[in-house]
Amino acid sequence: MVKKMNAEGVILLILNIGTIDNSPSGRLIFTVFSAFAEFERDLIVSRTQEGKAWAKANNPNFHDGMPRKYTKEQIDFAWKLHTQNHMSYSEISKKLGISKATIYRRFRELRIQNINKKSRP
Structure with a gap:
């Protein structure tokens, strides 16, 4: 963006620099500060990656990403409503206040876990 503005004749005035x-001196200053910013x-x-690797190795409760909003028990209850009571995703969403997107995603995870459990000898 700075290079594009400079090509159009814009001069950036940075107060302390x-x-x-x-x-040539303007491009040098820009290149040096860009290098430091990238570094x-x-x-x-x-x-960050080192910290995550350490946490994965040393913290059994480590979960990468945002914390889950709904507990395993809540999702298991929703699964039970779906499989045993034959409730639709929309009905479950309205009854429990869980978005349909979350229900789709967590049910897919449950199906994958069930497939993996069945395929083990």
């Missing part, structure tokens, strides 16, 4: 324009971003990503 100076100007970044299409001159810092790479460090953040690396540290």
Whole structure:
């Protein structure tokens, strides 16, 4: 974006650094600060990945991503309503207040778990 603006003749004035324009010194300043920004971003990503790897190895309750809103018991109850009471996803959604998207996703996970359990000797 900065390169595009510089090509159009825009000069950026950074208060504590100076100007970044299409001159050799302006491009140097931009390149140096871009390199530092990229380096810092790479460090953040690396540290985050190391922390996740450590947590996966040392924390049996570690779950990558957002915490689940509904417990296993709530989903099992919804599954029971679907399989035993033959309730539709819409009916379950209205009754329990769980979105249909969540029901689809969690039921798919349950089906995969059941398939994996059955395929084990």
